[in-house]
Amino acid sequence: MARGFVTAEEVAKRAGVSRSAVSRTFTPGASVSQAVRRKVLKAARELGYRVNRLAQGLNNDRSNLIGVVGTNLSAPFISKQLDLLSIGLLRRGLQCLLLNAADARKDIAPLIELLFEFRAQAIVVLSGEPPSSIVDECIANGVRLILVNQRLDRTDTNMVLSDDSHGADLAALRLIAAKCQKVAVVSSASQTPAQVRRATAFTQRMQASGVDVVAWSDGPTGYESGYQAGCDLLRDKKIDGAFCVTDLLALGFLDAARIEMHRRVPEDVSVIGFDDIPQSGWKSYELTTIVQSLSTLTDNVLTALETDEPATRLQVVPVSMIERKTVR
Amino acid sequence: MARGFVTAEEVAKRAGVSRSAVSRTFTPGASVSQAVRRKVLKAARELGYRVNRLAQGLNNDRSNLIGVVGTNLSAPFISKQLDLLSIGLLRRGLQCLLLNAADARKDIAPLIELLFEFRAQAIVVLSGEPPSSIVDECIANGVRLILVNQRLDRTDTNMVLSDDSHGADLAALRLIAAKCQKVAVVSSASQTPAQVRRATAFTQRMQASGVDVVAWSDGPTGYESGYQAGCDLLRDKKIDGAFCVTDLLALGFLDAARIEMHRRVPEDVSVIGFDDIPQSGWKSYELTTIVQSLSTLTDNVLTALETDEPATRLQVVPVSMIERKTVR
DNA sequence: TAAATCATTGCGCACGTGTGCATTTTTTTG
DNA sequence: CAAAAAAATGCACACGTGCGCAATGATTTA
Numbered sequence: 204m205a206r207g208f209v210t211a212e213e214v215a216k217r218a219g220v221s222r223s224a225v226s227r228t229f230t231p232g233a234s235v236s237q238a239v240r241r242k243v244l245k246a247a248r249e250l251g252y253r254v255n256r257l258a259q260g261l262n263n264d265r266s267n268l269i270g271v272v273g274t275n276l277s278a279p280f281i282s283k284q285l286d287l288l289s290i291g292l293l294r295r296g297l298q299c300l301l302l303n304a305a306d307a308r309k310d311i312a313p314l315i316e317l318l319f320e321f322r323a324q325a326i327v328v329l330s331g332e333p334p335s336s337i338v339d340e341c342i343a344n345g346v347r348l349i350l351v352n353q354r355l356d357r358t359d360t361n362m363v364l365s366d367d368s369h370g371a372d373l374a375a376l377r378l379i380a381a382k383c384q385k386v387a388v389v390s391s392a393s394q395t396p397a398q399v400r401r402a403t404a405f406t407q408r409m410q411a412s413g414v415d416v417v418a419w420s421d422g423p424t425g426y427e428s429g430y431q432a433g434c435d436l437l438r439d440k441k442i443d444g445a446f447c448v449t450d451l452l453a454l455g456f457l458d459a460a461r462i463e464m465h466r467r468v469p470e471d472v473s474v475i476g477f478d479d480i481p482q483s484g485w486k487s488y489e490l491t492t493i494v495q496s497l498s499t500l501t502d503n504v505l506t507a508l509e510t511d512e513p514a515t516r517l518q519v520v521p522v523s524m525i526e527r528k529t530v531r
Numbered sequence: 532m533a534r535g536f537v538t539a540e541e542v543a544k545r546a547g548v549s550r551s552a553v554s555r556t557f558t559p560g561a562s563v564s565q566a567v568r569r570k571v572l573k574a575a576r577e578l579g580y581r582v583n584r585l586a587q588g589l590n591n592d593r594s595n596l597i598g599v600v601g602t603n604l605s606a607p608f609i610s611k612q613l614d615l616l617s618i619g620l621l622r623r624g625l626q627c628l629l630l631n632a633a634d635a636r637k638d639i640a641p642l643i644e645l646l647f648e649f650r651a652q653a654i655v656v657l658s659g660e661p662p663s664s665i666v667d668e669c670i671a672n673g674v675r676l677i678l679v680n681q682r683l684d685r686t687d688t689n690m691v692l693s694d695d696s697h698g699a700d701l702a703a704l705r706l707i708a709a710k711c712q713k714v715a716v717v718s719s720a721s722q723t724p725a726q727v728r729r730a731t732a733f734t735q736r737m738q739a740s741g742v743d744v745v746a747w748s749d750g751p752t753g754y755e756s757g758y759q760a761g762c763d764l765l766r767d768k769k770i771d772g773a774f775c776v777t778d779l780l781a782l783g784f785l786d787a788a789r790i791e792m793h794r795r796v797p798e799d800v801s802v803i804g805f806d807d808i809p810q811s812g813w814k815s816y817e818l819t820t821i822v823q824s825l826s827t828l829t830d831n832v833l834t835a836l837e838t839d840e841p842a843t844r845l846q847v848v849p850v851s852m853i854e855r856k857t858v859r
Numbered sequence: 860t861a862a863a864t865c866a867t868t869g870c871g872c873a874c875g876t877g878t879g880c881a882t883t884t885t886t887t888t889g
Numbered sequence: 890c891a892a893a894a895a896a897a898t899g900c901a902c903a904c905g906t907g908c909g910c911a912a913t914g915a916t917t918t919a
Contacts (some may be wrong), residue, residue, distance in 0.1 A: 207592060208650065208672055210905060221869050226907060233908090234867060251671060256648045257585045257594060258905035262874040264535060266585060271629075276617065282610035289604065289631035298649065301599075301627040303617035320584045321626065322536065343579060344536055426813060458814035485754060486786035487815040538875060549899050554877060561878090564885090564897060586875035590904040 209252045218246035229254050260322065269297045269508065270318035272311055273329030274304045275424070278451065279480035280497075281329060284351070287501040288327065295509065297324075304331045312337055319344060325508050327351065330395070349507050351500070352397045354517075363503045363518045367397055370493035370522040371404035374446045374475040377491070377524065378409070381473045381531045383444030385415040389432045389456060390448040391424040398424070401448040401477060417442070426455040433459025443472055450476040450483045453490055457529065473530040489528040496520060537580040546574035557582050588650065597625045597836065598646035600639055601657030602632045603752070606779065607808035608825075609657060612679070615829040616655065623837065625652075632659045640665055647672060653836050655679065658723065677835050679828070680725045682845075691831045691846045695725055698821035698850040699732035702774045702803040705819070705852065706737070709801045709859040711772030713743040717760045717784060718776040719752040726752070729776040729805060745770070754783040761787025771800055778804040778811045781818055785857065797859040807853060817856040824848060 211225040218225070220239055227233035228243040235243075246252075260266040269292055275281050285301075292299045300323060302314045311331040318326055319340070325347035332353065338360050341348040349361040378386055388405055390398045402418065409416045419436055422428035429452035436442055437460055447453035453476030460466040460474070468474060476483060479494035503518045539553040546553070548567055555561035556571040563571075574580075588594040597620055603609050613629075620627045628651060630642045639659040646654055647668070653675035660681065666688050669676040677689040706714055716733055718726045730746065737744045747764055750756035757780035764770055765788055775781035781804030788794040788802070796802060804811060807822035831846045 208647075208905095212905080222906090223869060223908085224867090226905095227868090230907070236867060239867080251668060253644065253647045255589075255650060255905050257588055257650055258874085259907075260874095261583075261586055261589065261876095261905080262907055264874085275614075277607070277611040277614040279605070279607070279610075282607075282613075283605040285610075286603075286605040286631065286633070289629055290633050293631055293634065298645075299629045299631075301617050301629045303614065303621055303627075305614070305618050306621065316581065317626075319536075319581045322583060322585055340579060426809065430814070454813070462814045481754065482810060485782070486758070486790045536875095540875080550876090551878085551899060552897090554875095555898090558877070562897060567897080583875055586904090587877075588904095589875080589906095590877055592904080 208255065209250045211252070211254070214243060214246045214250055214252045217250060218242040225252075264322075266322040266324055267296065267298055268300050268321055268323045270300045270302060270315070270321070270323035270326040271329065272302045272304050272314050272318075272326065272331060274331050276303055276305075278425070279482060280450070280478045280495075283480070283497055284329060284501065287497060288329075288504065291501055291505045295505065297508070307331075310334070315340075319346070325349065327504060327508070328353065332396070347508065349504055351504060354396055354400075358516055361507045361516055361518075363500060363507060363520065364397070365495040365500065365520050366522050367400040368404035370477060370495075370524075371401045371446070372408055373522070373524045374477070374493060375405050375408035375412075377475060377526075377530055378444045378446065378473055379412050379414065381444065381469075383414060383473060385417070385439070385441045386444035386446065387432070387436045387442055388416060388418045388446050388448070389429060389436075389452050390418075390420040391428050391452065392421050393424055394420065395424075398448045401446075405446050415441075424449055425451050426458075428452060429455025429457075430459045430463075432456055434463055437464040437466060437472070445472065445474050447474065447476050450478040450480045450490060450492055452476070453492065453529075454482060454488055457488055457490065468529050469531040475524075475530060479525060484527070491527045491530045492525060493522050494525050495522055536583065537578045539580070539582070542571060542574045542578055542580045545578060546570040553580075592650075594650040594652055595624065595626055596628045596649055596651045598628045598630060598643070598649070598651035598654040599657065600630045600632050600642050600646075600654065600659060602659050604631055604633075606753070607810060608778070608806045608823075611808070611825055612657060612829065615825060616657075616832065619829055619833045623833065625836070635659075638662070643668075647674065653677065655832060655836075656681065660724070675836065677832055679832060682724055682728075686844055689835045689844055689846075691828060691835060691848065692725070693823040693828065693848050694850050695728040696732035698805060698823075698852075699729045699774070700736055701850070701852045702805070702821060703733050703736035703740075705803060705854075705858055706772045706774065706801055707740050707742065709772065709797070711742060711801060713745070713767070713769045714772035714774065715760070715764045715770055716744060716746045716774050716776070717757060717764075717780050718746075718748040719756050719780065720749050721752055722748065723752075726776045729774075733774050743769075752777055753779050754786075756780060757783025757785075758787045758791075760784055762791055765792040765794060765800070773800065773802050775802065775804050778806040778808045778818060778820055780804070781820065781857075782810060782816055785816055785818065796857050801858040803852075803858060812855070819855045819858045820853060821850050822853050823850055 215222040215225045227235045289299045304311045327349045352364045388402045406416050419432045433456040466472045476492035479492050483490040543550040543553045555563045617627045632639045655677045680692045716730045734744050747760045761784040794800045804820035807820050811818040
């Protein structure tokens with residue numbers, strides 16, 4: 204019971220073979236006789252040997268580590284994304300080095316530096332806007348960079364994002380069909396690129412149809428902000444529709460409308476969200492919303508990760524609308 | 532612009548010093564003159580040098596990697612736990628190697644093996660029951676193992692868990708105070724140790740007071756199962772109280788009670804949950820529940836991680852009850 | 860049976876870093 | 890200014906592994 208881990212050297216000694224034999228036994232496709240292999244495996248089992256992947260990655264230059272950076276890891280949408288991503292990585296024999304960007308909301312550059320130090324093979328950014336200089340460094344070091352739901356004005360990095368503007372269009376058209384006269388767009392103070400795209404696309408489409416639009420954005424992207432928005436906005440009795448750029452906002456808005464402001468949904472006010480988080484399907488809400496296909500989003504990230512020469516740098520994942528019960 | 536990463540050797544050559552000087556420049560407390568340090572830093576910046584932590588960990592035997600294993604990473608409670616944990620790790624200069632145990636629900640042994648291969652300094656298990664043999668291997672290899680909300684019959688590993696039985700007691704006493712005559716205990720088919728502890732403690736306390744208890748457990752631990760439980764159980768008009776071992780179950784139960792089974796809560800039925808996830812505070816629910824202090828839970832994990840000689844192996848975190856509006 | 864082919868094995872180098880040790884340079888002290 | 894102390898520097902080894910290369914042993918072919 205030596206302190207620390209067992210090395211291939213010790214296994215070799217016990218099995219009475221060379222260290223190379225041990226290495227080859229654990230290297231698929233290497234040339235070892237059955238007899239030696241058996242001896243090595245026996246010794247390894249007895250000593251509790253495990254190959255050291257760090258040392259392995261040192262001369263392989265394949266660390267098998269994938270860096271994942273994100274904020275708001277406990278928000279339903281992101282956490283589901285992380286869930287699927289981590290499963291997919293594990294299945295592909297890749298490890299997930301998770302960095303929570305909560306402390307460095309805007310500037311995630313230091314975190315990416317850290318991932319460089321760990322020789323991450325690739326980096327997936329779930330949220331937080333990376334400066335353009337980071338992209339250059341990734342390219343220089345041969346690290347693949349994948350941005351999720353986030354658009355950069357460059358063609359030399361991978362981006363996977365949902366079709367925000369089309370989603371916003373769907374929402375707008377639906378509210379127009381519901382004969383809304385005056386609608387609200389609810390977003391948060393964080394104003395992520397995705398949120399801005401959704402809000403502006405929606406606004407444009409509505410205004411083109413001659414519908415009044417009032418914008419609201421304050422606080423963090425969560426239930427409470429949506430609730431606040433509902434309380435603020437629905438003092439205006441004219442408002443009969445709302446598009447919330449996130450389901451969490453929409454659910455807060457819904458509760459404010461029904462419970463605090465005494466409106467009937469959908470009879471008095473129609474509400475549409477974006478994301479389709481699990482809670483939106485709960486019986487108390489049944490929110491009509493734009494669904495991002497989280498599985499195809501994740502699949503695209505994973506293929507972008509393992510493809511050697513990515514054909515398409517920019518992948519836009521289609522969205523659809525699921526009609527539940529919050530639109531007239 | 533060489534392919535791959537820059538090494539200390541190259542920096543040394545460019546700066547006109549020895550490789551040792553480079554190493555020392557990036558090692559806090561090492562002896563380097565100002566002049567040399569400046570030259571090295573300049574060269575490093577120009578070349579984009581970053582120390583290779585993998586190689587570093589090779590002779591340090593401090594990989595700085597902490598393995599985190601868990602299932603249901605997108606469930607509100609676990610995801611919040613992961614969120615806090617990953618923040619805390621980062622602040623302490625530790626990296627979070629995340630393994631999603633979704634594919635190996637029961638047997639997480641292979642995942643822990645994998646963490647051994649990466650020479651993780653410590654392993655945090657958020658869910659999924661590790662076999663006792665794993666504990667031995669961790670000890671043999673000097674890897675600290677921390678089990679969260681999960682009790683093993685051994686005294687040689689770290690465990691941090693909420694006071695489940697006391698929480699269940701609080702719930703029982705409250706339902707007794709509400710004069711419930713017949714109550715349900717709702718759990719899931721997964722029957723994790725924590726769930727079992729809560730359910731049995733609750734049942735014992737209730738039966739000791741002469742209250743009828745019916746148990747229900749089926750499906751995964753989520754909203755839908757709670758909903759199903761509500762639909763099944765509330766056919767019995769006698770049932771006027773329920774303790775759900777998880778908030779998600781409780782929320783589903785609530786919706787079933789109010790919407791599907793037309794009961795008034797709390798007038799007809801009282802409901803208590805466990806965890807205090809964000810959704811429980813939402814205006815549509817206002818669930819009375821047992822709150823686990825996620826922050827102290829996480830703090831205890833982190834201190835267990837960095838303390839060299841843990842005084843207390845078993846840490847029980849106190850729980851409390853937050854009264855909202857689902858109990859008469 | 861001799862020759863040729865093939866599988867197996869061990870040696871030694873490489874990967875990128877930290878650090879002990881001896882040596883050289885600088886600073887402080889008397 | 891000389892001597893002693895302190896600081897800085899380079900060399901070489903160690904960490905644990907994969908793999909190329911040459912040598913050895915086993916097997917097939919003529």
